[in-house]
Amino acid sequence: MAEQPGNQTPDTPQVSETELRDLKVDELRQRAKEAGVSGASNLKKEELVEAIAQQSGGGSGAASGGGERGDDDLGAGPDDGRVRQGPEASRSLDYSQKVTSTDDEPEREGRSLATTHHEVIREWAEARGGRPATVDGTEHGDHLGVLRFDFGESTDRLREVTWDEWFETFDARRLNFIYQETRTDGAQSNFFRLDNPEREDG
Known part of the structure; x- marks a missing residue:
């Protein structure tokens, strides 16, 4: 029998990315939160799949809070989303x-x-x-x-x-x-x- 496509992320043998991609975004976000992925509510589907796979396998990087910060975890910014005030505000x-x-x-x-x-x-x-x-x-x-x-x-x-x-x-x-x-x-x-x-x- 041919091997089924599964986890393409190194060092994460227990996680099937194919199975993860079959889940809905809400289900992925729940799995991500359970796996301890930070910022899960802000991630897109493919980012969630990768983050869950990395976190479940003990990987590092932006998704698990280590390594260089990537574009997938921008956060609120220095003003926590609040608008800036000034004399020329529209x-x-x-x-x-x-x-x-x-x-x-x-x-x-x-x-x-x-x-x-x-x-x-x-x-x-x-x-x-x-x-x-x-x-x-x-x-x-x-x-x-x-x-x-x-x-x-x-x-x-x-x-x-x-x-x-x-x-x-x-x-x-x-x-x-x-x-x-x-x-x-x-x-x-x-x-x-x-x-x-x-x-x-x-």
Whole structure:
């Protein structure tokens, strides 16, 4: 009989990644929490599979809290998701629902939302096929220029960067992320803007 595909992660013989991939995301998150994986509620399905396999086999890395921090555990950021205040804060910030956790839900369809929570921002962008990017030609020395998301539009002006680079610049400039999850009709919205409370144009 041919060998069944199973665990592809070294040193984790007791865990079948094939079996894990058959589980629903909620079931994977429960298994991850039981295995002691940190940040399980923020991980995508494939990240959960890998994290459970690593943790169950005693592996190390971002999923088990050791090694170099990767893009799969961004966390809340230095302000714990709270919006930043300043003399030039956008008026729309006052009217936006503040989001400080990935568990926060909009109060209604089309609600304007605001956050600095790294994982909330990443999940929002990735749900729309967005990747972190900067606008070429707007750099300041070694620092990234204007921050954007690349949604796969036909433009050669955007240069993809890592989430770590994107958020390092986002935090250094003390920006707020103002966005919508849905339009008033309930359809998914891609609207967002970066607000700098210390300068009129973020």
